[in-house]
Amino acid sequence: MRTTSLRAARRDARSICTKGECNIVNLSSPEEIKNLSEAQLKRQILLSRRAFQKHRDNYKRMSAASKRSRLGVGGPHKxxxxxxxxxxxxxxxxxQLKLFKAKAIAKAAARSSSGRSKPRVSARSTVRASGRRGTAVRSRSRVARPGSVLRRAQARSRVRSAVRARVRDEARANS
Structure with missing residues (x-):
């Protein structure tokens, strides 16, 4: 295939492509491509690959048909x-995706080299190392998703604690 300059590509895309295909070509311009995230780049790669495969298959089908009928003069140029x-x-x-990933790797390497000198130690490994349960201090509280098993267990625990506190307060009031 021949490569086209971006200006010619945009001009040609406006005249022969569908709106979606024209959008793909416009997003691949240097000004637009810098603003795309990694997920958007992957999506555009997928869309452009599908469009290419569609046109490749269509070209094969049309060129085979024109050879059989001998009506086509030069083939489907569009x-x-x-x-x-x-x-x-x-x-x-x-x-652009390769550049994006390379920048992310470089950023991660810079972050890890200038980061903490000691690795983080989880509460579980601290408990195992000390051999005693309950001596470890958790650095982070557990956050559960709404509707998860942990969230429901936490809710039941709060209810039980509230009931115990109410019973204790009533016992104090009665004595």
Whole structure:
């Protein structure tokens, strides 16, 4: 396939592509591609790959039909152009995704090298090391999702504690 300049690609995309395909080509421009997140880049790669495969299959089907009927003179040029537009867009998205991942790795490496000198120790490993239960101090409280088993257990525990406190207060009041 031939590679196209971005300006020609945008011009060609406006004239021959659907709205979705034109959007893919426009998002692959250097100004727009920098604003995309990793998830958005993966989505655009998937969309451009699907569009490329669709046009490739369509091109094969049409070129086979034109060979059989001998009506076609030069083949479906519009489909070839769409294929090259989608392929170029896919390459741009994949290149940006590689850059994005490389930056994330570099950032993580910088964070780990300038971070804590001691590794974090979990409360469980502290309990195991001391050999005594209850001596470990938890650094973080457990946060449960709404509707989870832990959340329901915490709610039951609060109810039991409230009932015990009420019984204790009534016993104090009666004595």
């Amino acid at each position: 489909i070839q152009l769409k294929m090259s537009l989608m392929e170029d867009s896919q390459r741009r998205f994949e290149r």
